Amino acid sequence: MSCSFNFSDKKVLVTGASQGLGYEICKSLSNLNAKVFALARNREKLEALAKEHTNIVPIVGDVTETKEELEKILAEHQPFDFLINNAAIAHMESALEATVKNLDEMYQVNVRGPIIIAEIVAKEMIAHEIKGSIVNVSSQSGLRPLHDRIGYSSSKAALDMVTRVQAREWGIHGIRVNSVNPTVIILEQGLGVWSDSDKAKWMRDQLPLKKFAAGKDVINAILFLLSDASALTTGLAFPVDGGYSSQ
Template identity: 45%
Template sequence: MSNTPTTTQYAGLRGRRYLVTGATSGIGQAVALALREQHAEVVALGRNPEALAALEAAGCTTCALELTDTEALERTITEHGPFDGLVNSAGITHVEPALTLPAEAIDQVFHTNARAAAMAARCVARGMIEANKGGSIVNVSSQASLVGLDDHLAYSASKAAMDAITRSLCLEWGAHKIRVNSVNPTVTLTPMAQKVWSAPEKRDPMLAAIPLHRFAELADVVEPILFLLSDGAAMISGVCLPIDGGYTTR
């Protein structure tokens, strides 16, 4: 996959077992493939059959799953665990002015972005604690949790909830040697984002607000995630790391 890191080796990933949600597109897919390049074992969760088949061909174990089905999620994690790490990358958005935003849309975004992430972390952590092995959890949040964005009430609030989950779990599980962090990317150039942000009237104002004057490539997000999973980040927990070219400093 283009933009996926292939040369840097991260301490401690080889041979370890990781669960990646939202693994059939975007950042989640890139993380799953990058972990395989690090010779880690990967269980990839997603909904796209063709993308799951491609991940299987790359050596991942795959599961088709609706993350908001908590019973199915816990059953799958228990069956395939224990894990050394989790990347909560699954997420959806709903862009609409707050005055017309339906309650149902808020519920749907929160259930996927916040509740499912918390439930996945809970089940993975139980396995880590039972195995007395510790581990690392990385939540894929967003710059939208750190600053106000027009028409992003549901998405921004759900990602702020994810960051709060990160901080709470860092405190609760630190004694079990479980580290929990978030990464908070700006616009990341997945195939979908390239279409959404291709129009100059939308693209140019956002680029002007980013001090580095570019959007994130997949590798810009995947590399920090791999680092946070690795032994090199052994003393890092409770962090919400902007990967935004300086956007949130404004």
């Protein structure tokens, strides 16, 4: 039996929406009839996205803003049915070379941002009795250690615990919260930090399926976690990693 998704009459907030996976998530949800609110710092890219898809609303903002500023930015668009905390930043540093600047930046974007934005969104879901779904975009790095990722891996592990706490506290209100934990994602922008062929081969060789994730692999997992197909799923770290974290 095939599974199809339709999010008509649903409002979804996506952070980190101006590029990479966030950009593709917005387009996919738009094509599935959702009203998409795309939050990012890059006004030009957001406006280009909205020009292509009339049901995408650009919101210019930074996930590291104060709670008061984020509440103000989101107020006119609330409440939402879904939230995808996708904004993230990665600095590759070893456990002997971590810098305070990069650690602070990663924890602000990868952990504090999702906590505050989910709090703002969930309060309105509860107030309007919306049984919503939240997906925090994490990483295989939060489930298994990798070299040169002391800050990034620990921030994603923290995000997975954020997911479990949110799911535990908000389940009584019918709000489900899950993480999706992808391996390296192949998008139009390329491999990014994995562009080095030897490094990419080494990582692929660690995966039982011997291949990285396509954008659609991760997006399909997110759509499943948003949808009623996963109505009894909450507090889960959902690996899309070719089997890496099973080892």
